[in-house]
Amino acid sequence: MTTQNLALDIAGHWIGGAVTTGGGTMDVVSPVDGTVVATVPRGTAADVDHAVAAARAALPHWSSTSPADRGAVLHRLAGELAARRESIARAVTAEIGAPIALSRAAHAGFPVAVTEAVASLADRINWTEEIGNSLVVREPVGVVGAITPWNFPLQQVITKIAPTLLAGNTIVLKPAETAPLTAPMLAEAAAAAGLPGGVLNIVYGVGGVVGEAITTHPGIDMVSFTGSTAVGKRIAVAASATVKRVALELGGKTANIVLPDADVDHAVAETLRYGWTNSGQACGAWTRLLVPAGRHDEIVAKLVAEAAAYTVGDPWDEGTRIGPLASQAQWERVNGYIERGVADGLDLVFGGPGRVPGFESGAFIRPTIFAGVDPRSVVAQEEIFGPVLSVIPYGSENEAVEIADGTIYGLGAAVFGERDHALAVARRLAAGQVYVNGAPFNPLAPFGGYKQSGTGREMGRAGVEEFTELKAIQL
Numbered sequence: 001m002t003t004q005n006l007a008l009d010i011a012g013h014w015i016g017g018a019v020t021t022g023g024g025t026m027d028v029v030s031p032v033d034g035t036v037v038a039t040v041p042r043g044t045a046a047d048v049d050h051a052v053a054a055a056r057a058a059l060p061h062w063s064s065t066s067p068a069d070r071g072a073v074l075h076r077l078a079g080e081l082a083a084r085r086e087s088i089a090r091a092v093t094a095e096i097g098a099p100i101a102l103s104r105a106a107h108a109g110f111p112v113a114v115t116e117a118v119a120s121l122a123d124r125i126n127w128t129e130e131i132g133n134s135l136v137v138r139e140p141v142g143v144v145g146a147i148t149p150w151n152f153p154l155q156q157v158i159t160k161i162a163p164t165l166l167a168g169n170t171i172v173l174k175p176a177e178t179a180p181l182t183a184p185m186l187a188e189a190a191a192a193a194g195l196p197g198g199v200l201n202i203v204y205g206v207g208g209v210v211g212e213a214i215t216t217h218p219g220i221d222m223v224s225f226t227g228s229t230a231v232g233k234r235i236a237v238a239a240s241a242t243v244k245r246v247a248l249e250l251g252g253k254t255a256n257i258v259l260p261d262a263d264v265d266h267a268v269a270e271t272l273r274y275g276w277t278n279s280g281q282a283c284g285a286w287t288r289l290l291v292p293a294g295r296h297d298e299i300v301a302k303l304v305a306e307a308a309a310y311t312v313g314d315p316w317d318e319g320t321r322i323g324p325l326a327s328q329a330q331w332e333r334v335n336g337y338i339e340r341g342v343a344d345g346l347d348l349v350f351g352g353p354g355r356v357p358g359f360e361s362g363a364f365i366r367p368t369i370f371a372g373v374d375p376r377s378v379v380a381q382e383e384i385f386g387p388v389l390s391v392i393p394y395g396s397e398n399e400a401v402e403i404a405d406g407t408i409y410g411l412g413a414a415v416f417g418e419r420d421h422a423l424a425v426a427r428r429l430a431a432g433q434v435y436v437n438g439a440p441f442n443p444l445a446p447f448g449g450y451k452q453s454g455t456g457r458e459m460g461r462a463g464v465e466e467f468t469e470l471k472a473i474q475l
């Protein structure tokens with residue numbers, strides 16, 4: 001396996017436009033071989049107090065700048081992030097083991113595209129509107145606490161902070177403890193883009209300490225959280241003590257419905273691409289493939305042939321499509337689900353439990369497909385967060401919709417079929433975003449979940465409005 005010497009240590013929190021040192025540290029560990037790739041600060045509630053004070057002090061000035069000026073800062077931030085693309089990509093590969101080609105294209109590339117998209121919205125939001133005898137004004141919420149997961153470390157941060165900044169708020173960010181290494185690069189890029197000190201503050205640390213302190217802090221007006229449904233529920237309860245606005249982007253169990261009039265080869269290729277990219281560690285990963293019962297075996301054979309191209313490899317190798325999972329804890333979790341599927345008698349047609357030969361020392365998992373899956377089984381119901389696909393046969397179209405909607409989640413869905421037919425089915429599904437025939441991701445469209453996948457929306461106009469308060473001034 002390739003070894004890298006990246007000098008990624010983080011010296012301190014980023015508060016009030018300066019690095020603040022002191023306190024304990026914790027390790028960031030490579031999922032490839034368990035080596036320590038960096039040490040980072042382990043924040044405390046006192047560090048959160050300090051960051052909140054800086055964010056509150058910066059609020060009057062930042063919130064009084066014009067949306068056009070804030071959009072210009074974001075535009076420059078996109079450029080600064082683009083200039084740091086290689087360092088960002090290498091940091092993500094070091095901390096979560098994402099294949100380097102994916103890190104460059106997605107982990108480093110998407111945040112630039114999203115920041116640009118948000119910047120372009122500065123003059124497309126109704127910042128003021130006359131309704132009868134009222135002037136309705138959109139104002140910033142105030143200080144926003146942002147808590148993010150490790151699976152797309154910088155992208156998840158950017159989808160919060162870019163709209164938050166455009167809306168005129170200031171921020172206290174806690175990045176995921178297992179993947180914080182791009183956060184200082186963001187701080188540096190933001191300063192270079194002209195963001196005033198104190199507008200963006202970053203406190204590193206664990207969820208139970210720094211995350212809890214943010215969620216309960218009386219000086220924070222809103223919490224925007226992306227992560228698991230279990231932690232999201234806890235945050236919603238904790239934030240209620242100070243009646244904070246809460247936006248939650250939580251788990252998912254995306255179903256792809258293949259209709260009888262679908263291009264099956266296209267559906268199969270896209271299912272694995274959307275399902276297994278980033279080792280399946282994506283909230284919107286396509287993890288259930290719903291196929292007409294009469295075509296189940298034919299589609300499974302095509303899937304297995306396609307899956308052979310997803311070889312597991314060294315994430316630093318330019319040609320690798322699947323690296324390790326992000327951590328040993330993730331390996332235990334995903335392998336546990338694969339074992340559970342086997343124990344439940346599901347038909348294992350690709351992959352399976354256990355270590356990958358030749359890659360025993362890291363968090364490498366075998367991409368896995370179960371066929372003929374009962375939609376009520378654990379593997380088909382729970383979010384696995386790994387490259388594990390369940391193929392589920394259906395009888396009627398109504399049954400397909402019922403199965404697709406038959407989990408606690410409602411984040412994503414997909415439909416393949418003749419365009420108008422697929423669109424009609426897409427309209428019926430309880431999901432925040434539905435992809436028809438593998439259409440591309442759109443950073444200007446709202447992103448979020450129905451049901452236990454969350455509340456609120458990120459990205460697009462709705463994603464900016466999420467971080468605003470409405471004031472009606474009667475005249």
Ligand code: NAD
Pocket residue numbers: 147148149150151152156174175176177205206207208210211212215226227228229231232234235248249250251252282283284383385411449453454
């Ligand atoms: P997680 O819920 O374990 O952690 C997310 C963040 O919350 C981390 O920064 C963590 O430190 C913090 N945290 C943990 N306990 C906390 C507490 N008590 N109070 C405050 N903060 C706390 O999630 P994860 O394992 O990092 O990420 C994977 C999950 O994220 C999956 O469920 C995935 O579906 C979800 N996710 C959702 C989206 C979306 O947009 N809907 C996107 C990516 C990931």
